[in-house]
Amino acid sequence: MILKDNYIIKLKILPLLSLLFCVNTNIQAQTIDDKVFTLEEYLGYVKQFHPIVKQAQLLSSEGEIKLLKARGAFDPKIEVDYNKKEFTGTEYYDKLNAAFKIPTWYGIELKANYENNEGYYLNPESKVPDDGLYSAGVSMSLAKGFLANERMATLKQAKLYRDISLNKQSLAVNEVLYNAVETYFNWLKYYQEYKVYADYQTNADERLKNVITSFEAGDKPAVDTLEASINYKNRALDVEKSRIKYIKSQLELSNFLWLENNTPVELDYSLIPDVNSPFLADKVLNSSLLEVSDDVLENHPKIQSLALKRQQLVFEKRLNTNNLLPKIDLQYNFLTSDYENLNSLNTQNYKAGLNISMPLFLRKERADLKLTKLKLQDVDFNLSSTKVSLLNKINAVQQEIESYEKQSTIIQNLVNDYKQLVVAEEKKFELGEGSLFLINYREAKLIETELKNIEVTNKVLLTKAMFAQILNTLEY
Numbered sequence: 001m002i003l004k005d006n007y008i009i010k011l012k013i014l015p016l017l018s019l020l021f022c023v024n025t026n027i028q029a030q031t032i033d034d035k036v037f038t039l040e041e042y043l044g045y046v047k048q049f050h051p052i053v054k055q056a057q058l059l060s061s062e063g064e065i066k067l068l069k070a071r072g073a074f075d076p077k078i079e080v081d082y083n084k085k086e087f088t089g090t091e092y093y094d095k096l097n098a099a100f101k102i103p104t105w106y107g108i109e110l111k112a113n114y115e116n117n118e119g120y121y122l123n124p125e126s127k128v129p130d131d132g133l134y135s136a137g138v139s140m141s142l143a144k145g146f147l148a149n150e151r152m153a154t155l156k157q158a159k160l161y162r163d164i165s166l167n168k169q170s171l172a173v174n175e176v177l178y179n180a181v182e183t184y185f186n187w188l189k190y191y192q193e194y195k196v197y198a199d200y201q202t203n204a205d206e207r208l209k210n211v212i213t214s215f216e217a218g219d220k221p222a223v224d225t226l227e228a229s230i231n232y233k234n235r236a237l238d239v240e241k242s243r244i245k246y247i248k249s250q251l252e253l254s255n256f257l258w259l260e261n262n263t264p265v266e267l268d269y270s271l272i273p274d275v276n277s278p279f280l281a282d283k284v285l286n287s288s289l290l291e292v293s294d295d296v297l298e299n300h301p302k303i304q305s306l307a308l309k310r311q312q313l314v315f316e317k318r319l320n321t322n323n324l325l326p327k328i329d330l331q332y333n334f335l336t337s338d339y340e341n342l343n344s345l346n347t348q349n350y351k352a353g354l355n356i357s358m359p360l361f362l363r364k365e366r367a368d369l370k371l372t373k374l375k376l377q378d379v380d381f382n383l384s385s386t387k388v389s390l391l392n393k394i395n396a397v398q399q400e401i402e403s404y405e406k407q408s409t410i411i412q413n414l415v416n417d418y419k420q421l422v423v424a425e426e427k428k429f430e431l432g433e434g435s436l437f438l439i440n441y442r443e444a445k446l447i448e449t450e451l452k453n454i455e456v457t458n459k460v461l462l463t464k465a466m467f468a469q470i471l472n473t474l475e476y
Contacts, residue, residue: 037267038274039184039284042253046180047173047475049258056172063158063165070158073151077101085119093119095126107141107149113333129337135351137333148315148322157312164308167301170472174301178469180256181285182462187253188273189458190246196450197242200443201235208232211436224436231440278457281464286473297390301472306383313376320369326358390470397467404460411453418446 047053079099085092095117102110116132140146208228214220250267257265274280297303335349359365422442428434468474 035271036274037271039181039277039280042184042256043177043180043284045258046177046256049260050176050180050256051258051262052176053173056169056176059165059169059172060162063162067155067158067162070151070155073154074103074105076103090121091119092121093117093126095119095122096132103151105152106147107145109139111139111333112136131337133335133337134339135333135335136345137331137351139329139331142328142330143325144322144327146322148318150319153315153319156315160308160312164305167305167308170301170475171305173475174469174472176256177474178465181465181468181474183249183253183256184273185277185458185461185465187246187249188275188277188461189454190242190249191273192275192454193451194239194242194246196447196454197235197238200447201232201239203443204228204232204235207436207439219432227436227440231436278461281461285464285468286471296471297387297394300390302386302390303383306379306386310376310379310383313372313379317369317372317376320365320372323365323368324362326356329353329355393470394467397463397470400463401460401467404456404463408453408456408460411449411456414449415446415453418442418449422446 077100079097079101081097082095084094097113097115099111099113104110113135114132115128115135117126117128141149208225208231211220211224211228215222215225247269250269254265254267257267259265277284331351331353333351334345334347335351336344338344422439425434425439425442429436429439465474
């Protein structure tokens with residue numbers, strides 16, 4: 001998400017002491033659009049600037065670096081071996097051996113060599129023409145190391161590790177965003193609770209003033225003023241309790257807010273959450289999937305990571321199986337002293353070699369193969385259990401969302417009913433037929449129901465966030 005510049009003004013760096021001083025003032029309800037900090041804007045900051053999100057991006061870089069390292073096993077090599085010995089004026093030997101090697105995918109290596117040796121005590125087999133001896137040839141493994149070898153397996157595994165790193169990055173970012181969304185929804189919940197208490201404190205204040213006026217006019221007894229006063233004080237106490245919860249949730253939200261250069265940010269206390277978040281949650285969280293297809297499950301990063309890990313073990317198994325074969329290395333080089341004339345390369349001048357070796361019991365090789373097979377079985381079990389676990393979690397969360405939405409509808413109807421009761425009781429009290437105690441009782445039940453409504457709405461949002469986290473859709 002590309003953040004608009006004008007959103008930056010919604011955040012400001014505040015020293016903690018300054019912030020705590022500011023929040024001691026009464027929090028007033030804000031209706032100005034500039035003061036609303038939406039979930040979409042908030043997630044934009046988290047995705048772009050949060051240190052853990054940036055840290056997760058290092059995982060993909062690590063995968064690329066490991067792939068580069070594995071490809072280094074196929075880099076051409078230049079080798080130079082030079083030795084000289086001179087003693088009491090006698091040159092014992094002066095030997096130069098330079099080679100250029102090109103490794104290939106299978107157990108074959110191309111090689112070009114130049115050799116120039118001289119000296120009084122030079123081994124006869126090391127003697128070469130005056131201009132040196134050139135050779136071009138090939139070395140290859142005929143059994144162990146031909147169809148599968150260490151550098152081949154390492155490169156294949158490194159390519160898979162790069163993809164595994166991308167899946168790990170996706171899961172890490174998704175986890176951070178889930179925690180951030182959960183904190184935002186809790187901030188919204190405590191703000192709505194504060195608003196409920198603040199509104200009913202205003203009602204209690206108005207009611208107290210009206211009762212005092214009626215008492216002074218002789219229409220109401222003195223005990224009504226006492227009851228109205230007690231009710232007002234209870235509402236004021238509830239407001240203060242909810243205010244501190246709201247402030248704490250706001251500070252928790254600031255833990256996820258950063259700017260460039262890893263600069264932490266404190267949220268301006270005047271900003272409020274978006275009360276329309278429940279209606280926009282599905283769009284922002286990408287959690288509106290009611291039917292989860294097999295493709296969604298198969299493409300999940302956890303499943304993908306395990307599948308890729310299994311492929312790595314398959315390559316390791318092939319290598320360990322190939323290691324049971326005997327080691328048979330063959331070398332063949334054409335020799336010439338005239339490198340400018342390719343016709344001088346023929347089968348009459350050559351240097352060849354054959355090296356055969358094999359452990360008698362193959363205990364190490366057989367043990368490595370058995371361990372790899374055990375790892376494969378472990379991954380298969382893990383893959384099966386992870387698929388079932390994810391599917392069950394998805395089904396459970398879907399059922400939770402459906403249940404909480406039904407509860408929300410029922411509670412909303414209860415809120416409307418209680419509001420009508422309170423209004424009816426207030427009219428009766430104005431006509432001198434009701435009692436202030438009954439109004440306060442009805443109003444207390446209304447407040448309790450409205451808080452339940454906020455709680456259930458919060459559970460709907462948190463469950464949708466959990467659904468998005470399970471499906472790993474939060475980062476998109």
